Amino acid sequence: MFSFPRPDRYQQMEYRRSGRSGIKLPAISLGLWHNFGDATRVDNSRELLRHAFDLGITHFDLANNYGPPPGSAEANFGRILREDFRAHRDELIISTKAGYTMWDGPYGDWGSRKYLVASLDQSLKRMGLEYVDIFYHHRPDPETPLEETMRALDHLVRQGKALYAALSNYPADLAAEAIAILRDLGTPCLIHQPRYSMFERTPEQGLLQTLGEAGVGCIAFSPLAGGVLTDRYLQGIPDDSRAASGSKFLSESQLTPEKMERVRKLNGIAQQREQKLAQMALAWVLRDARVTSVLIGASKTAQIDDAVAMLARREFSEAELAAIESALK
Numbered sequence: 001m002f003s004f005p006r007p008d009r010y011q012q013m014e015y016r017r018s019g020r021s022g023i024k025l026p027a028i029s030l031g032l033w034h035n036f037g038d039a040t041r042v043d044n045s046r047e048l049l050r051h052a053f054d055l056g057i058t059h060f061d062l063a064n065n066y067g068p069p070p071g072s073a074e075a076n077f078g079r080i081l082r083e084d085f086r087a088h089r090d091e092l093i094i095s096t097k098a099g100y101t102m103w104d105g106p107y108g109d110w111g112s113r114k115y116l117v118a119s120l121d122q123s124l125k126r127m128g129l130e131y132v133d134i135f136y137h138h139r140p141d142p143e144t145p146l147e148e149t150m151r152a153l154d155h156l157v158r159q160g161k162a163l164y165a166a167l168s169n170y171p172a173d174l175a176a177e178a179i180a181i182l183r184d185l186g187t188p189c190l191i192h193q194p195r196y197s198m199f200e201r202t203p204e205q206g207l208l209q210t211l212g213e214a215g216v217g218c219i220a221f222s223p224l225a226g227g228v229l230t231d232r233y234l235q236g237i238p239d240d241s242r243a244a245s246g247s248k249f250l251s252e253s254q255l256t257p258e259k260m261e262r263v264r265k266l267n268g269i270a271q272q273r274e275q276k277l278a279q280m281a282l283a284w285v286l287r288d289a290r291v292t293s294v295l296i297g298a299s300k301t302a303q304i305d306d307a308v309a310m311l312a313r314r315e316f317s318e319a320e321l322a323a324i325e326s327a328l329k
Contacts, residue, residue, distance in 0.1 A: 004050055004053075004054065004084070005050070005053050005054055005088065006054040006055075009053065009054050009055060009056045010056050011056075012055050012056045012308065013026045013027065013028070013055065013056025013057065013058075013308070013311070014026070014027040014311050015027070016292045016293060017217075017292070018190055018191050018216075018217030018292045019190070019191065019211065019214070019215040019216045019217040019292070020215030021164070021188070021190050021215075021217065023093070023164070023190060023217075025058075025059050025093060025191075025217070025219065025292050025293040026056055026057050026058050026059055026293060027286060027293055027294065027311060028057055028282070028293065028294060028296060028304075028307045028308055028310075028311075029057065029059035029060075029061055029219060029293045029294070029295045029296070030048070030049070030052045030057050030059070030060055030061065030295075030296060030297075030298065030304070031061045031062075031221065031295045031296065031297050032045075032060060032061065032062045032066055032073045032077055033061075033063070033066050033073070033297055034066070034068075034297060035048070035297060035298065035299045036048075036066065036072075036073040036076050036077060037066065037067030037068045037069065037072040037073050037076065038067065038068070038069060038072040038076070039067070039068055040076075040299075042076055042079065042080070044299075045076055045077075045080060046080045046083075046084060047301060048298055048299075048300075048301060048304065049077075049080055049084070049085075050084060051301040051304055052298075052304050053085070053088070053092075055304060055305075055308045056308075057304070057308075058091055058092055058093055059092070059093040059094075059095070059293065060077065060092065060093070060094055060095070061095045061096075061193075061219075061295055062074050062077060062094070062095065062096045062097070062123075062127075063096055063097035063098070063100070063136075063138060064096060064097065064098045064100075064102050064119050064122065064123050065100050065101065065102050070102055071102075071122070071126055074096065074123055074126040074127050075126045075127075077127060078126055078127035078128040078129070081094075081127065081128065081129075082128055092133075093133045093134065094127070094129065094132050094133050094134075095132060095133060095134035095135070095136065095166070096120070096123045096127075096132050096134075096135060096136070097135070097136035097137070097138040097168060098115065098116050098119035098120065098123070098135075098136075098137065098138055099111060099136070099137050099138025099139040099141070099168070099169075100138055100139065102115075102119060102122075110141040110143070110144060111137055111139075111140070111141030111144045111148070111149035111152075112141075112144050112148065112149075112152075113148055113149075113151065113152040113155070116137065116149065116152040116153070116156065117152060117155070117156065120132070120135055120156055120161055120162065121161075124161060130160075130161075131160055131161050131162060131163060132161070132162050132163070133162070133163045133164060134162065134163070134164045134165075134166050134190060134191065135153065135156055135157075135161070135162035135164070135165060135166065136165075136166040136167060136168045136193060137149055137153060137166075137167055137168065137178075138168050138169065139168065139169040139170075140169065140170050140171070140174050146174070146177060146178055146181065147181060149178075150165075150178055150181040150182050150185065151181075151185065153165035153182065153187065154182065154185040154186070154187040157187045158187070164190035164191070165182055165187050165188075165189055165190065166189060166190050166191045166192065166193065167179075167189060167191075167192045167193070168192065168193040168194070168221075169193070169194065169195070170192065170194075171202075171207070172205065172206035172207040172209075172210045173206075175192055175207060175210055175211070176210045176214070179210070179214045179216055183214075188215075188216075189214070189216050190216070190217060191216060191217035191218065191219055191292060192207070192211055192216055192217070192218055192219075193218075193219045193220075193221055193295070194207060194218065194220065194221070195220070195221055195222045196218075196220035196221075196222075196223060196285055196291070197220070197222055197223045197224065197225045197229060197281065197285065198225070198229060198266070198281055198284055198285075198324070198328060199225040199228065199229065199259075199328075200222070200225065203218070203220075208288060208290050208291075211290055212290045217292035217293075218290055218291045218292055219291075219292055219293045219294070219295055220285045220291055220293075220294050220295060221295045222295075223281060223282055223285045223294045223295070223296070224278055224281055224282070224296070225281075228254070228255065228259070228263060229263065229266070229277060229278060229281035230276070230277055230278040230281075231267060231276060231277050231278070233255055233260065233263070234260075234263065234264060234267060262327055262328055263277070265326075265327035266280070266281075266324065266327050266328075269320065269323050269324060269327060273313060273320065274313070275310065275313055276306060278303075278306060278307070279306055279307070279309065279310035279313070280310075282294050282296070282307060282310050283310050283313065283314045283315075283316070284316070284324065286314060287314075287316055287321075294307075
């Protein structure tokens with residue numbers, strides 16, 4: 001029986017450098033998007049965070065609007081951080097974001113300097129932190145000048161409220177422009193967080209090349225396509241599943257017969273690799289050296305165990321990659 005934290009935690013994880021920075025992230029990072037708000041028991045959230053850290057997961061990813069309700073994931077994380085992780089703050093990478101609607105009125109959304117500065121101040125208070133390690137602009141703002149948004153990130157880093165600036169959900173051309181602005185300001189972009197999975201391959205259309213050439217890391221969110229790339233829906237839609245709950249992030253209508261046929265083919269390839277489908281899907285995203293980490297969500301410790309166990313079977317043969325491409329057609 002190990003005490004917390006496990007003394008061998010750093011022997012179980014692979015750490016990958018984020019672009020040309022000095023930062024290494026665990027290959028598996030834990031996102032606090034939907035299972036750490038007030039709708040979830042704090043004891044369960046604590047168990048997940050402690051278990052992840054015991055397995056060498058040092059990066060916890062949040063945003064101002066994570067919950068539900070918005071803000072509650074940061075508040076609950078802050079409580080657990082104080083009670084369980086106080087002595088280990090310097091072993092953690094804590095990230096948060098701003099860019100989606102957080103409060104009423106014209107100053108609680110998008111990418112103005114006023115919104116980003118106010119939002120990070122609020123996030124720091126909720127978490128009880130003096131700084132976060134990474135602060136992301138969560139999505140591009142079609143109306144605010146890009147220079148204003150990037151200058152706000154630069155300002156927050158220079159204030160010491162964030163150690164690194166980052167982007168999320170930026171398309172390749174806009175990411176290239178934002179990265180150049182940050183570089184000229186003297187605050188290089190550390191990492192970009194796009195949606196990337198076997199079913200969402202837009203980053204392959206220029207973004208990964210842009211990041212690789214600029215020396216910027218990449219952390220993929222939704223690598224399991226919202227749970228589709230698991231064995232959860234192989235036999236239908238369980239009553240207690242996300243798809244059956246009316247979630248706007250995964251609906252029954254998205255689980256078309258054509259998509260599920262692809263999932264079953266992929267599951268067959270995973271079984272031949274002696275892996276679960278979810279493990280193969282994570283390994284597939286990590287196959288590209290430009291991807292620093294994959295960001296998982298979890299409601300049970302077993303899901304974290306499965307993700308970390310994937311690292312023992314992360315390589316693909318050319319035949320396996322070809323079979324996956326064929327299954328996805």
